[in-house]
Amino acid sequence: MKFIGIALFFFTVCLAQADLLISGINFGDGRDDVTKKLQKSQVVKSEVPPTMLTRVGLNGSFKTVNALKGKKFLLYFNWSDADSLDELTFRSTAYNTASYNTQLKSLWNSAIQLLSSIHGKTQNAGEYPNASLLKNGGIRFSHEWQTNDGFIYLGTGKENGEVHLIITFSKEKMT
Numbered sequence: 752m753k754f755i756g757i758a759l760f761f762f763t764v765c766l767a768q769a770d771l772l773i774s775g776i777n778f779g780d781g782r783d784d785v786t787k788k789l790q791k792s793q794v795v796k797s798e799v800p801p802t803m804l805t806r807v808g809l810n811g812s813f814k815t816v817n818a819l820k821g822k823k824f825l826l827y828f829n830w831s832d833a834d835s836l837d838e839l840t841f842r843s844t845a846y847n848t849a850s851y852n853t854q855l856k857s858l859w860n861s862a863i864q865l866l867s868s869i870h871g872k873t874q875n876a877g878e879y880p881n882a883s884l885l886k887n888g889g890i891r892f893s894h895e896w897q898t899n900d901g902f903i904y905l906g907t908g909k910e911n912g913e914v915h916l917i918i919t920f921s922k923e924k925m926t
Contacts, residue, residue: 773826778900778922779835782809785828789813795826815841819865820858822846822916838921845913851882855907858916862905863894866918870896870903885909890917892925 774792776785786804789795795813797804804812815824822843829838846855856879867873873894880891885907892906904919919925 773839776836776839778837781834781836782830785809785836789826811842814844819843820854820861822858824916824918837923838919840920841918842908843916845910845915848882848909848912848914851907851914852879855914855916859893859905859907862916862918866894866896866903866905870898880907882914885914887912892917892919895925897924 774794775788780788786809789797789809790801792813794816796816797813799807799812810827811825813826815826817823824841824843827840827842828836829840831837843855843858859879863873863876874897875895877893880893885891887909890906890908892904894905896903901920901922902924904917904921904925906917908915908917
């Protein structure tokens with residue numbers, strides 16, 4: 752039953768099929784369209800006043816409404832030179848580094864099961880990233896799925912001494 756709840760969370764939030772990423776957002780959408788879709792979304796919310804979004808930016812301004820194993824996810828965006836969406840990253844709220852091999856690893860395992868149940872077998876699957884190899888500001892991806900519309904990458908990241916689960920939906924294959 753617990754896995755069904757996890758699957759429903761990501762099924763609602765992280766559909767990466769038929770070009771749909773979240774709340775009607777597609778690869779290639781412009782910033783204004785993405786902002787409007789996020790503001791209307793039922794699966795993410797922002798505590799940033801709409802009038803401040805242009806000043807603050809979208810990165811980290813929206814958070815999932817539902818949690819996976821108690822963690823919500825902040826959304827981060829990467830744009831092409833033509834100002835169209837190329838990547839959408841879900842970054843879990845932080846764990847302290849002492850939780851890296853326990854709570855974060857458990858979340859990582861749950862995400863693998865869930866993403867595999869939705870997107871099938873991974874193209875590449877590695878071991879849980881070694882904490883000593885994770886540098887501040889860095890991400891270590893361990894898994895890759897290919898979809899009809901792009902790629903999904905799963906890994907861990909470290910920022911300001913805290914660690915996160917990272918799930919990136921990318922239009923292009925990362926090198």
